[in-house]
Amino acid sequence: MHGRMTRIILALALATGPALADSPRIVGADAQQSGPSWRVSVTLAHPDTGWDHYADGWRIEDVDGTVLGTRDLAHPHVMEQPFTRSLSGVSLPDGTRRVLIRARCNQDGWGESTVPLDIVPGG
Numbered sequence: 336m337h338g339r340m341t342r343i344i345l346a347l348a349l350a351t352g353p354a355l356a357d358s359p360r361i362v363g364a365d366a367q368q369s370g371p372s373w374r375v376s377v378t379l380a381h382p383d384t385g386w387d388h389y390a391d392g393w394r395i396e397d398v399d400g401t402v403l404g405t406r407d408l409a410h411p412h413v414m415e416q417p418f419t420r421s422l423s424g425v426s427l428p429d430g431t432r433r434v435l436i437r438a439r440c441n442q443d444g445w446g447e448s449t450v451p452l453d454i455v456p457g458g
Contacts, residue, residue: 358448360438362380363419364436364452368456373426373454374424375395375452376419377420377421379418380417383412384411387442390412391439392406393439406421436450436452437449
């Protein structure tokens with residue numbers, strides 16, 4: 336019985352594949368208009384462990400998935416969680432009322448989920 340149970344547990348472990356690291360969570364986002372362009376600020380939370388695994392960027396997409404701007408993050412934020420970084424000079428197409436924010440980590444790449452951010456002209 337013990338040998339059979341071990342094979343079942345091993346089969347289940349192999350079926351689930353390796354555990355993926357946590358993706359960055361977008362815990363806040365804000366957009367402020369500055370003349371014809373925008374400044375977008377995003378707050379991320381991620382269990383950065385150092386250079387081997389950290390949140391290394393976020394991007395702004397329109398609702399169709401077109402990338403409107405990308406903010407690369409050049410270093411880990413192990414002791415600064417959550418943290419906020421901004422991207423200035425973002426050009427949004429006329430009539431844009433909502434964008435999506437997507438985060439990235441250096442191990443897992445771009446996350447599957449997005450967070451919507453409403454765009455309020457003059458905001």
